[in-house]
Amino acid sequence: MMRALRLLFLGLLAIVLIALALANRDIVTLRMLPAEAGSFLGYSWSVQLPQFLVIFAGVILGLLIGFVWEWIREARLRRTASRATRKANKLEAEVKSLRHEKDGPKDDVLALLETPAR
Numbered sequence: 001m002m003r004a005l006r007l008l009f010l011g012l013l014a015i016v017l018i019a020l021a022l023a024n025r026d027i028v029t030l031r032m033l034p035a036e037a038g039s040f041l042g043y044s045w046s047v048q049l050p051q052f053l054v055i056f057a058g059v060i061l062g063l064l065i066g067f068v069w070e071w072i073r074e075a076r077l078r079r080t081a082s083r084a085t086r087k088a089n090k091l092e093a094e095v096k097s098l099r100h101e102k103d104g105p106k107d108d109v110l111a112l113l114e115t116p117a118r
Contacts, residue, residue, distance in 0.1 A: 021052040028054060 038044030
């Protein structure tokens with residue numbers, strides 16, 4: 001069922017994107033600098049592309065910028081999670097070594113922490 005819904009969604013998305021591309025086939029000129037600034041500096045790079053390519057490239061560029069922004073924003077959370085995982089692993093190793101040092105769990109805390117037998 002989910003596969004059919006996913007295929008239906010992708011089909012509808014393809015139809016919308018094709019319709020957008022067909023409606024925006026006009027050629028547009030993209031310039032690196034405004035015409036006056038380009039002539040003043042002696043550098044006037046420009047390229048002519050169909051308008052739908054410019055639209056699609058803008059959407060893709062916006063998505064990439066958003067993904068990178070979120071990845072940078074969440075770096076602090078990933079760092080905190082990594083530290084907590086290392087600390088938990090260190091404490092688990094310490095508890096395990098304390099269990100092996102003693103013959104049995106004579107302490108109440110160690111008895112509670114002892115893993116159940118499988």
